[in-house]
Amino acid sequence: MGHNGRMEHDKRDFYGGVYALVKRIPAGYVTTYGQLALALGRPRASRIVGGAMSRAPQGLPCHRVVNRLGELSPPEVFGPGVQKGLLMLEGVPFLKDGRIDLKRCLWIPKKEI
DNA sequence: AGAGTGACTCATA
DNA sequence: CTATGAGCCACTC
Numbered sequence: 001m002g003h004n005g006r007m008e009h010d011k012r013d014f015y016g017g018v019y020a021l022v023k024r025i026p027a028g029y030v031t032t033y034g035q036l037a038l039a040l041g042r043p044r045a046s047r048i049v050g051g052a053m054s055r056a057p058q059g060l061p062c063h064r065v066v067n068r069l070g071e072l073s074p075p076e077v078f079g080p081g082v083q084k085g086l087l088m089l090e091g092v093p094f095l096k097d098g099r100i101d102l103k104r105c106l107w108i109p110k111k112e113i
Numbered sequence: 114a115g116a117g118t119g120a121c122t123c124a125t126a
Numbered sequence: 127c128t129a130t131g132a133g134c135c136a137c138t139c
Contacts, residue, residue: 014136033121046121048136053120055137065120073120 014040018052021109025064027090029107030100032068039109063087064107070100 017040025031033046033053042048049065054077056062063083066072072083088094093101 037121042135044122044134045136047119047134048121050120051118051135051137056120062120067121077120 014042014045014048015052015055017112018049019056019060021112022053022056022060022062022065024109025061025107027061027064028092029105030064030066030070030087030092030102031107031109032066032102034068035106035108036065039111041111041113064090066100068102070095070102072100 018036021031021036021039033049034043036049037043037045053062053065053073063073063078063086072087075081077083078086084094084098087100093104095101
């Protein structure tokens with residue numbers, strides 16, 4: 001198991017923990033960088049979660065991770081309008097100002113250890 | 114090995 | 127309400 005490359009399921013790897021949680025976010029819900037960090041026992045590592053997202057393997061629902069104000073990622077990340085389009089297709093509620101209505105769709109990951 | 118990085122968050126103005 | 131500054135810390139190279 002021990003190798004020099006990246007491991008998908010190494011619990012000592014914070015990024016790996018982030019990816020495992022992101023996989024569980026249900027369609028129609030979103031979570032925040034801070035909530036993921038908190039669930040992994042690193043309440044001040046929200047910025048690190050952002051780093052994990054920017055290097056995430058394909059196939060993860062990274063568009064369901066937003067900041068604590070319900071604001072989406074910069075347009076260059078998914079392409080202009082792409083993230084919002086995906087979330088709207090999944091039924092995520094938006095406010096008039098374009099932010100996500102987190103009161104109605106925030107998914108809080110179960111705390112890990 | 115260690116300085117640099119950043120899809121964040123919080124405090125402050 | 128918006129804007130800006132500082133702290134944060136796992137990962138990258």
